[in-house]
Amino acid sequence: MAASKLSNEEKLLRLLYLGRLDAKYISGGSEKYESPSQDKTDFFNDLMKTSHTVLLKQIEAVNNDKLIPYRSQxxxxxxFAVCLPTTSNQIKPELCGAVLNLCKTDQDFFDFIKFVSLYRTICNKSKIPHTVAKHISKFYAQKSAQDLMKSFTTHKxxxxxxxxxxxxxxxxxxDNAVKQVLINYILHKKVGEDADEEAKKCLELMKKSEELRSSKDPADALPIINELKATIHQVEPSLKKSADVWHAVLPNMHLSEVLHILPKLYKLGFLKKETPTLSRINEALNSSDTVRASGVHPIEVFIHMKNFEKGGKPLDPKLLDHLVKDRNLTEAEITKLKTPNETKCPTVMGYLQKCMNLSCSNVQPxxxxxxITIDVTEKMDTPCLRNKNITGIEAAAAFAWFLLRVEKDVIVAVFKDKDIHIVHLDKKGHLNEHVSKLKENKSKYLVLSSPIEWAMxxxxxxxVFINFIHHKDYYSAIPKEVKEKMSKPVDAMHRFRKKFNLxxxxxxxxxxxxxxxxxxxxSPNILDVAGLDxxxxxxxxAFYRGNFC
Structure with missing residues (x-):
């Protein structure tokens, strides 16, 4: 069954999880690579004319699903539905009202505004629709004075x-005097003389947040950080070079943010032995309660661990070109930018390994x-799309490692020319051991349908069959006589399902x-995934659990 024969509900689920109507996930998010497709536009035009409630029901159904790769979707x-020219004015208030009901954070609502602005620009219309402006007012009307104060102090x-x-x-x-005082302050920085005690307390904290965003002296900033429980995003940029500031903000940051900034802390020299910052990192990465509360996935930890090991993410090629052209860099400077120095910090690497182990409990069997069948041709030693610090074989090994720890029934194999070869990996083994054992196997080419043929x-x-391969060029390496006899993966899956009634x-x-x-x-239950994020x-x-097809 082709994608065109999917129900509206199934198509919407693909859009929510994949960002597109075909069965493909591209790492980095759909908005990074493409504008709305004509297929998507045609689908939404029909949906808005006939059954817009299907959209609202499906989005509400997945609102609490932590497996949505990008919640902003x-x-x-x-x-997109609000900005379509074919969407009637009678439907738009219902769509905007759903946004208010779905929002869990301010960022959710601001994401909506960002996309409204983007889609209006694509349609060559500059103004925000009146219906959206009306619901902006409702968004702030829902907030108490305390909520408004927290929103402003946390993110401006x-x-x-x-x-x-x-x-x-x-x-x-x-709708009350206290909120009016706060709104006047946000708009005009005015403080009314008639502010009551509650308003004065809120204003004091809002002023302190403004002071924190402009303060360049750690001694002035630290008391405010402690009082507001501020994160690094709330401080003046120059303070990001202060060890005392990092020590103060780290307990207030989500574990994913802590993982992200580890290379920066290392470059600043704050992760040396017996430093207070290193102690904070230990508390964040090796506390089972913190790791469990964060919900961080072991593969996410793995990605950050490899970035830390390699000295940070490689410089964006476009930024590198800009620096080379505008700053007349020497060959030595260009080489240094292209190849970050690998970190030599076994203590933090040990913390990250333990964090990976702990985070496995965040994935339910x-x-x-x-x-799981893995490509072991030479090309698997080259980098992944979206994560240049990780090779294909390392990424595949990491997935095998975590699935062996989480699931009870996992077979790991490698592609061996036209067949596959079973590889026995220790469930409690180290990730590097898995990589080494996989590399012991060599193959000149692979046949994507061979795992399914082997199972039959x-x-x-x-x-669940999972194939990890490196590149589209796998097909060109297959000998002609093998190509003539091999099955397509889709055809092999149809035969497998029929034979075993699965x-x-x-x-x-x-x-x-x-x-x-x-x-x-x-067709349903077959998915392509590109890159690693x-x-x-x-x-x-989400796919193998059946959340979408």
Missing amino acids: LFSLLA SYHKWSHKDLIKLGHVKA SNKRFL SQKKHID TQAKLLNVCLSYPHMVTCDG AGVPKVME
């Missing part, structure tokens, strides 16, 4: 839209039967270095 779809703006911008745009009016020949009941058996083809490879035909393990798990 919920608000992207609602913004998102996506270049500030609270001041939205309050002006929505012509927000307060699915009780599915897995066959061995009468193995498999619920109608919901799933196939995941993960191409780690190339975004445009297509192996599926759009923190969303990949989420979308894979």
Whole structure:
């Protein structure tokens, strides 16, 4: 069954999890690579004319799903629906009202505004729709004075839209005297003489947040950080070079943020032995309660661990070109920018390894039967799309490592020319040991359908096939006589399902270095994944659990 024959509900689920109608996930998020497709526009035009409630029901159904790779996608779809020229004025208030009900944080709402602005620009319309402006007013009307104060002190703006911008745009009016005092301060920095005690307390904290954003002296900033429980995003940029400031903000930051800034802390020299900052990092990464509360995925920890090991993420090629042209850099300076110095910090690497182990408890077993088959051709030693510090073989080994620890029934194999070869990996083994053992196997080419053919020949009941390969060029290496006899993965899956009556058996083809490879035909339960980012393990798990097809 092709994608065009999917129900509206199934199409919407693909858009929510994948950002597109075909069965493909590209790491980095759909908005990074492409504008809204004509297929998506046609689908939404029909949906808005006939059954817009289907959109609202599906988004509400997934609102609490932590496996959505990019939560902003919920608000992207609602913004797209609101901005379509064919969407009637009678429907728009209902769509905007749904946004208010779905928002869990200020960032959710600001994401919606960002996408409304983006789609209006694409349509060559500059003004925010009146209906959206009206619901901006409702968004702030829902906030108490305390909520408004916390919103302003935590984040002054998102996506270049500030609270001041939205309050002006929505012509927000307060429903009580305290909120009016706070709104006047946000808009005009005015403090009314008639402010009561509650308003004065809120204003004091708002002023302190402003002071923190401009203060360049750590001695002035530290008491405010402690009082506001501020994160590094709330301090003046020059203070990001202060060890005392980092020591103060780290306990207030989410574990994902802590993982992200580790290379920076290392370069600043704050992760040396017996430093207070190193102690903070230990508390964050090696506390089972903190790791569990964060919900961080072991593959996300792995990605950050490899970035830390390599001295940080490589410089963006476009930024590098800009620096070379504008700053007349020497060859030595260019080489230094291209190749960050690898970190020599075994203590933190040990913390990260333990954090990976702890984070496995954040993934609940699915009780599915897995066959993971890994490409071991030479090309697997080259970097992944979206994560240049990680090779294809390392990424595949990391997925095998965590699935062996989480799931009960996992078979790991490597592609061996036209067949596959089972590899026995220790469930409690170290990730580097898995990489080494996989590298002991060599193959000149691979046949993507061979894991499915093997399962049929061995009468193995498999619920989830996962293939990790490097590049689209795998096909050109296959000998002509093998090509003539081999099956397409889609055809092999149809035969496998029919033979064992496993109608919901799933196939995941993960191409780690190339975004445009297509192996599926759009039919349900077959998915292509391109590259590696923190969303990949989420979308894979959501797929094999049946959250979407």
